[in-house]
Amino acid sequence: MRRGILLIIPALLAGCDGRHNWLASAGAEAQRVEELFWVLLLGAAVIWSLVIGAAVYAHRRQVDPSLETQARRFILWGGAVFPTVVVGALLVWGLVILRDITSDEGDLTVRVDGERWWWRVIYETPEGDVVTANEIRLPVDRTALFRLTADDVIHSFWVPALGGKMDMIPGRETTLALTPIQTGNWGGLCAEYCGGAHALMRFDAIVMEQDAFDTWLAAEAEAAQVAGDDRGFEIFQEEGCGACHTIRGTDAQGPVGPDLTHLAAREKLGAGIYDMTPETMARWITDTHEMKPDIDMPPYPDLQGDRLDRLVAFLMSLD
Numbered sequence: 001m002r003r004g005i006l007l008i009i010p011a012l013l014a015g016c017d018g019r020h021n022w023l024a025s026a027g028a029e030a031q032r033v034e035e036l037f038w039v040l041l042l043g044a045a046v047i048w049s050l051v052i053g054a055a056v057y058a059h060r061r062q063v064d065p066s067l068e069t070q071a072r073r074f075i076l077w078g079g080a081v082f083p084t085v086v087v088g089a090l091l092v093w094g095l096v097i098l099r100d101i102t103s104d105e106g107d108l109t110v111r112v113d114g115e116r117w118w119w120r121v122i123y124e125t126p127e128g129d130v131v132t133a134n135e136i137r138l139p140v141d142r143t144a145l146f147r148l149t150a151d152d153v154i155h156s157f158w159v160p161a162l163g164g165k166m167d168m169i170p171g172r173e174t175t176l177a178l179t180p181i182q183t184g185n186w187g188g189l190c191a192e193y194c195g196g197a198h199a200l201m202r203f204d205a206i207v208m209e210q211d212a213f214d215t216w217l218a219a220e221a222e223a224a225q226v227a228g229d230d231r232g233f234e235i236f237q238e239e240g241c242g243a244c245h246t247i248r249g250t251d252a253q254g255p256v257g258p259d260l261t262h263l264a265a266r267e268k269l270g271a272g273i274y275d276m277t278p279e280t281m282a283r284w285i286t287d288t289h290e291m292k293p294d295i296d297m298p299p300y301p302d303l304q305g306d307r308l309d310r311l312v313a314f315l316m317s318l319d
């Protein structure tokens, strides 16, 4: 029996792969939560051992009536005063952490809107909003203030390696501050069941050096470079894709689905789930609901051959 329990532990820990591992924190806020976790865990282990030790001792010893007052004092201090002080101190500490990580100040502001089942991402810059989707890039050692909301149902925004999760609530704005301290590609996900494709609602959270981030953001702010006679773009419009998707700089201005202006610059396709390749792109268009069940994009099974190739080549040129 005991061995059975021990065998479960590695199985549980195996769920903590590198990218989503909150115990390998890559953010200042995650580090503080991790500290709290270890202090609680180790503190609880020590106190538990002391209590069990005292119980075993009491059970083994003969009752000695002359020690009655001493025993009462022990219960008062050990059973009432000590837990009150410890739990009170932990409460204050926890509240201070909560205040800091829900702060509403940051070096940059990113609005993220939870949609079924993808992420609308808007960087607020002095030159205006920069709209993108499904990938969030951040400069290292800067505090990003996230202003979160949702379009339809409640979602929860979570980058485990960087910090705690925060609900995204329709009609309300919640905030979350994250300060990444390590560059890398940290995975993010929706942590609140939100319907059919919930488990496939992910994103990349890519932490970069400030210079690289500035270059990336400047590129994202640009409109797409689409030639007037681009056959791929014509097919995009003929198929009605532009009714749902926006490609800035063209007359595709649909507000329903993810902004595709710099689609091919994203590392992943379909809200963090497939590598961005011509093959996955083609299948995304023809076998949409096999690629991601339940989504609000219609499949285009009849789009094949040269027409499909040209459309895919066009989409892959949007970098």
Ligand code: HEC
Pocket: 116, 117, 118, 133, 134, 197, 236, 239, 240, 241, 242, 243, 244, 245, 256, 257, 258, 263, 268, 269, 270, 271, 284, 285, 292, 295, 296, 297, 298, 300, 311, 315
């Ligand atoms: C009815 C609206 C609608 C139409 C029409 C539509 N899409 Fe979409 N599209 C969506 C939605 C919604 C999503 C997000 C799906 C998700 O991940 O939950 C999406 C996602 C995508 C993505 C993935 C974006 C990313 O960030 O990874 C691509 C690429 C795409 N659509 C291309 C197309 C093309 C090409 C067409 C036309 C052949 C098209 N869409 C037609 C609504 C639409």
Ligand SMILES: [Cu+2]
Pocket: 114, 117, 154, 155, 156, 190, 191, 192, 193, 194, 198, 201
């Ligand atoms: Cu969700």
